[in-house]
Amino acid sequence: MFIPFLKCTDMKISVIGAGAVGATCADNIARRRLSRELVLLDIKEGFAEGKALDMTQTAALHGFDTKIIGCTNDYAKTAGSDVVIITSGMPRKPGMTREELIGTNARIVEGVVKNVLEQSPDAIFVVIANPMDTMTYLALKSTGLPKNRVIGMGGALDSARFKCQLSQRLNCSPSDLNAVVIGGHGDTTMIPLIRHATWNSVPVTQFLTKEEQDEIVAATMVGGATLTKLIGTSAWYAPGAAGAAIAAAIIGDEKRLIPSCTYLEGEYGQSDICIGVPVVIGKNGIEKIIDFKLNETEQAAFNKSADAVRSMNNVLNLANA
């Protein structure tokens, strides 16, 4: 029942928004012993305090010594954070697109990043709130932070869902798969790159008919919507775990190649946009963008995806912010 106690790192992580995704992300961070101190902040009175207390009571069961602090809108508690994960924002309801959340979540995210920066001027941000590509762009433009310090979480989750679909169809371990999703984090904007997906170096296309490939790609793209329909709100286990995986890559300077939303300046033929591409994540946040060659069809899909993300950004009128 009890697992051996292992020391956590000496870092500090704050998670803003203690709802479904934020709390799950924090739970993963504690279990993985990624930080010495973990702060959960929410605007709902007592909510983050309660979740932090509940999580603290799992310490003896999971064997971690992270100090978990919950607070109601008290940014002083987040001071000196190395990584800040932003999950504060409305989730979508069945039938809603991520894009429909834009007005409310933009106001929340803009206020949150400003408050966080006053307390943690050197923090690296992981943006999860939707519509995530636009919220990442907003966090970057409204703060003037260097682009390596603002990471949008979408590709990590979408790629995990892509691997899940592939592993079920191939009857193989998802850990043996290499498969990435690029583009915007939306039902119609994400691009699961099936041509590049491999089962331990063997192209998966070798084992799948064209029809099967199309089905896997389509199921990946509506992965979030399928869950929203089943649960009645958006998912949290995989999104929370994906947020923690990005935090782990930063905290451990892991140099992991994780498709994530980042600011492009000419890569993939796009500029002045935050959108999902493969990036290397380490102690400085996004350390490198991997600009690999897309074929004509993939590039056309990427350009179309960028157009959709850009029109969403235009709603906020941030281009010259």
Ligand SMILES: NC(=O)c1ccc[n+]([C@@H]2O[C@H](COP(=O)([O-])OP(=O)(O)OC[C@H]3O[C@@H](n4cnc5c(N)ncnc54)[C@H](O)[C@@H]3O)[C@@H](O)[C@H]2O)c1
């Ligand atoms: N990027 C992704 O892959 C991904 C995946 C899943 C969910 N999401 C998004 O993450 C967000 C959170 O989803 P959820 O399911 O956890 O929602 P939730 O409603 O369970 O939690 C959101 C929390 O944010 C809090 N909050 C609102 N305004 C705040 C503020 N100004 N300061 C601090 N806290 C505030 C709320 O009180 C609530 O507890 C949503 O926007 C959702 O669409 C993104």
